[in-house]
Amino acid sequence: MCDSSNCFPLQSMETAKAETLCIFGTGDFGRSLGLKLLQCGYSVVFGSRNPNSSNLLPKGAETMSYAAAARMSSIIIIGVHREHYGFLPGLAEVLKGKTLVDVSNNLKINQYPESNAEYLAGLLPGCKVVKAFNTVSAWALQSGTLDASRQVFVCGDDAKAKEAVMDIARSLGLMPLDQGSLLAANEIENYPLQLFPMWRLPCYICAAFTVLIFLYCLVFEVFYPLTTTKEDTSYLIVMTIPNRVFPIVSLILLALVYLPGIIAAIIQLYRGTKYSRFPNWLDQWMLCRKQLGLVALAYAFLHAIYTLIMSLRYYVRWWSNNYLITQIKTNNTYPFSNYNAWLSDSYVALGILGFFFYVLLGITSLPSVSNAVNWREFRFVQSKLGYLTLVLCTAHTLVYGGDRFIYGAFYRWFLPPAFVLSLIIPCAVLVMKFILIVPCLDQRITRIRQGWERKSRTVCPGH
Ligand SMILES: Cc1cc2nc3c(=O)[nH]c(=O)nc-3n(C[C@H](O)[C@H](O)[C@H](O)COP(=O)(O)OP(=O)(O)OC[C@H]3O[C@@H](n4cnc5c(N)ncnc54)[C@H](O)[C@@H]3O)c2cc1C
Ligand SMILES: NC(=O)C1=CN([C@@H]2O[C@H](COP(=O)(O)OP(=O)(O)OC[C@H]3O[C@@H](n4cnc5c(N)ncnc54)[C@H](OP(=O)(O)O)[C@@H]3O)[C@@H](O)[C@H]2O)C=CC1
Ligand code: HEM
Ligand SMILES: [Fe+3]
DSSP, X not given: OOOGGXXXXXXXXXXXXXXXXXXXXXXXXXXXXXXXXXXXXXXXXXXXXXXXXXXXXOTTOEEEOHHHHHHTOSEEEEOSOGGGGGGGGGGHHHHTTOEEEEOOOOSSTTOSSSOHHHHHHHHOTTSEEEEOSTTSOHHHHHHOOOSTTOEEEEEESOHHHXXXXXXXXXXXXXXXXXXXXXXXXXXXXXXXXXXXXXXXXHHHHHHHHHHHHHHHHHIIIIIHHHHHHOOOOGGGGTTTTHHHHHHHHHHHHHHXXXXXXXXXXXXXXXXXXXXXXXXXXXXXXXXXXXXXXXXXXHHHHHHXXXXXXXXXXXXXXXXXXXXXXXHHHTTOOOOOOHHXXXXXXXXXXXXXXXXXXXXXXXXXXXXXXXXXXXHHHHHXXXXXXXXXXXXXXXXXXXXXXXXXXXXXXXXBTTBOOHHHHHHHHHHHHHHHHHHHTSHHHHHHHHHHHTTOOOOOSSOOTTO
């Protein structure tokens, strides 16, 4: 039973009571919305093909023919599928001048040449059509689990009609977002049909790098010893190789979050203006940086967990005990090396610091946090601290790898150790960023971003 606790009747109960809303269609959505409206203080009248047979309707709602119901309210919510709009033009007279709320969805993206709302406006030109509520599911309305779909995208050509519908959404405890004119209806109708649209590209990129790096490590850590010394190191597949793949992919993705910003700055410098669109691929890349960053953070978390439980592993314990016993047996001890102590503590410390800022980036991308800061603060964290995270994690890997990538002994079949792969893009991004923050270039970019434009080289004749 849904509770009416998350109703926010903006008007006092009396005036809301005075407001009668009409719902066409006594199906799932019509009934759920009707129930919610009643709980939030509206009076509801249903239009139905069979007014007497609809027994599932919420108590307190009246049911009558479509025409009679339409006369009862100035706002009519069309809880009918687009395919069944055919009867509506027959009600043109009684619907004239009224606000029709189109809540319909389609089964697939761009199913029709025009949006359902525009189709409805075409059927009834004398009415004011507003698109709304299509992103809210009947079940969520009934069960009160509105968290996921609290946002209601609204659009329409008549501002007053749109505002009235947004008020209804607010009093239902929903969050109306004005998307502009009825032209936006198509996008609003496509929205519920997409599955994590912004996460697809980042997940594909992450999956591709994960497979590539995994195969690389498999060749380097398992196939190479197996074919050269017949040694079976397949047990490394379970922990050691994942603890190479996760950090390496995380570092590469982190660099790919900041690379588009560099490319964008170079394009703006080259064009001498910010008033020209970035290429589409760069726009797409810039738009999914948040998701790319969060996927990278997830991998960094896995790396931190794998690393923290390293000492529990049989293989690690066997190795350290065996190393000790060998020293005793051969009666030679390896003197404490200050250099190694410095090296290993530094790279772990850099990893921990890098991870700290990484998590901070993740926290600021939570809507509740990002809504609490202004855009300068947000950009400071995301851009400045973001680069600090990249510097720390790159340094962590560089210090961990040390000078191993210089010596051939660490190469196998001419392949460098896997950590070298993770350093290519981050180092390139940091070097380019370092060049771009050189004062003469940085000032130029800042001026371009503030609207300065380099006069075009070709001057039109007569100017
Ligand atoms: C864990 C994690 C979470 C993240 N969460 C988010 C998130 O919630 N939201 C998000 O957006 N990103 C997020 N990111 C991605 C990244 O932190 C941000 O996109 C960050 O702003 C990128 O900074 P930048 O310096 O590369 O580029 P930006 O500061 O975005 O600038 C990119 C380019 O755009 C142009 N530009 C910038 N500002 C202007 C301007 N005012 N006028 C004209 N041109 C301009 C310039 O050419 C600039 O180089 C996240 C990353 C990680 C790792
Ligand atoms: N279900 C959901 O979660 C959501 C649905 N929507 C949209 O709401 C609208 C209604 O969806 P839903 O309630 O699930 O659909 P239902 O099929 O459950 O109900 C549709 C209603 O339309 C009326 N209707 C009028 N003419 C016809 C006709 N020729 N054939 C069939 N029904 C007709 C019927 O009411 P009667 O018999 O009383 O005339 C019927 O109950 C759709 O446009 C849908 O896209 C939007 C968001 C979520
Ligand atoms: C809690 C934080 C962290 C700790 C304690 C930590 C610790 C370690 C350790 C011990 C290793 C060596 C692993 C091995 O010998 O197999 C390592 C490797 C590595 N770490 Fe971290 N790290 C942390 C965070 C990070 C972060 C945030 C990144 C960047 C995304 C990162 C990237 C790497 C990379 C690329 C390697 C090399 C992997 C390889 O080639 O074996 N680490 N880290
Ligand atoms: Fe000119």
